[in-house]
Amino acid sequence: MRKNIVAGNWKMNTNLKEAKKLVKGVRKGIKKLELDSTRVIIAPPFVNLPTAIKRAKKSKVEVAAQNMHQATSGAFTGEVSGEMLKGIGVQTVILGHSERRAYFGEKDAVLKEKVDSALTQELEVIFCFGEELKDRQADKHFKVVEDQLKKALFHLEANSYKNIILAYEPVWAIGTGETASPEQAQEIHAHVRTLLAKKYDEELAESVSILYGGSVKPANAKELFANKDVDGGLIGGAALKAEDFIAIIKSI
Numbered sequence: 001m002r003k004n005i006v007a008g009n010w011k012m013n014t015n016l017k018e019a020k021k022l023v024k025g026v027r028k029g030i031k032k033l034e035l036d037s038t039r040v041i042i043a044p045p046f047v048n049l050p051t052a053i054k055r056a057k058k059s060k061v062e063v064a065a066q067n068m069h070q071a072t073s074g075a076f077t078g079e080v081s082g083e084m085l086k087g088i089g090v091q092t093v094i095l096g097h098s099e100r101r102a103y104f105g106e107k108d109a110v111l112k113e114k115v116d117s118a119l120t121q122e123l124e125v126i127f128c129f130g131e132e133l134k135d136r137q138a139d140k141h142f143k144v145v146e147d148q149l150k151k152a153l154f155h156l157e158a159n160s161y162k163n164i165i166l167a168y169e170p171v172w173a174i175g176t177g178e179t180a181s182p183e184q185a186q187e188i189h190a191h192v193r194t195l196l197a198k199k200y201d202e203e204l205a206e207s208v209s210i211l212y213g214g215s216v217k218p219a220n221a222k223e224l225f226a227n228k229d230v231d232g233g234l235i236g237g238a239a240l241k242a243e244d245f246i247a248i249i250k251s252i
């Protein structure tokens, strides 16, 4: 049975004090929740990862990184490798976020390398994909997500998928306040499962958690998560307020 997951992407937000407060709030907020089939992940900025890991210890809060470099080490000023993340106790890394694709020029080929590198380090990957508004307007959204997945993931052996979480994040819905409708999310998630079943098999397709991301908030989380192929969310803005993030977790 695949797990439900609510993951918070803090992006370039939180100073040390704010990060401590937010971890505490999330930790406290989930304490009394029945979370047997739900994972809770937070992804603070790199500099706050050690503090978050320390403060999340002995709780159900897992800590992820927002990015990593594909090389293990070397002359890549300003970058952080998967090996370094693993070394401080990070278990999961977000890759392919649309902001990395748009502002840092990360193309499918480099994302493929990053995925391989992360899996080699035995890191779990939250792999983000999703179409831009122009793709949807041109009715190309199914094809665009298919290409993104094929180019960065479909070279993997089936057994690698136990360490892959997918996150459908339509670019037009990220940080815009505009959310995909539950139907729009469900049809892409179902499409992705069909692609996985064709490339691998039905069992694998049913085993991979697929999250929705894009302006999820307490007011819309329930109807998005109610869809059969939506296994939770990747949350940006609403993950920065513990009470909103907890409300979203409760919507699962």
Ligand code: PEP
Pocket: 009, 169, 173, 174, 175, 176, 177, 213, 214, 215, 216, 234, 235, 236, 237, 238
């Ligand atoms: C994100 O950054 O992954 C995201 C979904 O952001 P927001 O929830 O703010 O749209």
